[in-house]
Amino acid sequence: MTTPPGTVSVVIPTKDRCALTLEAIASAVAAGGVDEVIVVDAGSTDGTQARVAALTAPVRLVQGSHRNAAAARNAGIREARGAYIGFLDSDDLMEPAKVASLRRVLDADPGVGLVHGRTVVVDGGGRPDAAATELHERQRRRAEAVGTGFAGLAEYCSLYTSATLMRRAALEDVGGYDEALDVYEDWDLYLRLSLRWQLVYADEVAARYRLWPGNVAWDRTARGTVAVARKQLAALPPLASGERRRAAYALQRRIAEASNVLVEPRATRSAATAALRCDPRRALGDSLLGGLVLRSFVPRSLRVRRRPG
Numbered sequence: 136m137t138t139p140p141g142t143v144s145v146v147i148p149t150k151d152r153c154a155l156t157l158e159a160i161a162s163a164v165a166a167g168g169v170d171e172v173i174v175v176d177a178g179s180t181d182g183t184q185a186r187v188a189a190l191t192a193p194v195r196l197v198q199g200s201h202r203n204a205a206a207a208r209n210a211g212i213r214e215a216r217g218a219y220i221g222f223l224d225s226d227d228l229m230e231p232a233k234v235a236s237l238r239r240v241l242d243a244d245p246g247v248g249l250v251h252g253r254t255v256v257v258d259g260g261g262r263p264d265a266a267a268t269e270l271h272e273r274q275r276r277r278a279e280a281v282g283t284g285f286a287g288l289a290e291y292c293s294l295y296t297s298a299t300l301m302r303r304a305a306l307e308d309v310g311g312y313d314e315a316l317d318v319y320e321d322w323d324l325y326l327r328l329s330l331r332w333q334l335v336y337a338d339e340v341a342a343r344y345r346l347w348p349g350n351v352a353w354d355r356t357a358r359g360t361v362a363v364a365r366k367q368l369a370a371l372p373p374l375a376s377g378e379r380r381r382a383a384y385a386l387q388r389r390i391a392e393a394s395n396v397l398v399e400p401r402a403t404r405s406a407a408t409a410a411l412r413c414d415p416r417r418a419l420g421d422s423l424l425g426g427l428v429l430r431s432f433v434p435r436s437l438r439v440r441r442r443p444g
Contacts, residue, residue, distance in 0.1 A: 146211030149225035168234035205312035205320040227297040228343040236339035237300035248305030248332025252341025259347035283334035290385035297342035318359025360393040400431035
């Protein structure tokens with residue numbers, strides 16, 4: 136398949152979100168610079184398929200029994216004709232200037248594999264949430280300070296799928312999303328991309344992120360964090376010694392944090408101990424890690440009541 140330079144495909148995976156999916160499609164079609172919108176439906180039963188199939192170009196419907204978001208996005212990549220691919224979750228909205236602003240970064244530097252814009256947080260009804268948006272901005276500033284190299288992303292990642300535009304060649308270079316991962320497959324992708332491509336931030340608002348009950352549940356997010364961190368630790372890349380130690384420490388710390396959220400004290404202490412072995416000096420000065428260990432000794436019956444709900 137030929138991919139003309141600069142062409143943009145938008146991939147929207149969905150299942151049983153008809154009204155939200157139609158809103159997402161409309162925002163992508165209205166955005167400038169989009170050559171095609173590929174909706175990957177994983178077996179909706181709420182009329183989504185019929186409604187999308189009735190839409191005209193540039194919208195295309197791809198149907199299949201995709202087991203998770205990773206598989207659906209990979210199906211979209213295979214169908215896409217664009218040299219650049221913008222992903223949009225079916226509960227989010229694309230900002231009009233996303234493609235034009237982010238594409239300029241990719242056009243200017245062939246070494247950039249992914250560019251990420253800003254996000255505005257909206258509630259379930261699409262109304263802006265100023266407090267949540269400011270939290271996203273603080274997270275972004277922290278992520279920029281930490282960096283988008285492998286060790287930086289292992290430590291802290293604040294890249295939202297709907298705010299990204301990626302180079303198709305970069306996605307193919309790393310094999311796309313890992314379909315063995317049901318959650319946090321995007322973090323895993325960014326870690327792998329960072330080893331071969333540059334990941335950069337842009338200042339323009341690229342997406343509206345919907346904060347609502349349909350977001351991935353906190354316990355699934357925590358388990359996904361553990362799965363990705365363990366996968367990366369099992370095949371830690373040959374980084375410079377200092378960066379490798381930093382990455383290993385960060386991944387073990389992420390496991391400890393997630394295990395604490397899941398109220399799994401043994402796993403929390405095991406990961407904290409592993410982090411200590413990775414970098415004793417850093418671990419001994421890490422108050423958060425120490426706090427995780429202390430909380431792991433609090434009786435489970437008391438801690439379950441304090442889980443986020």
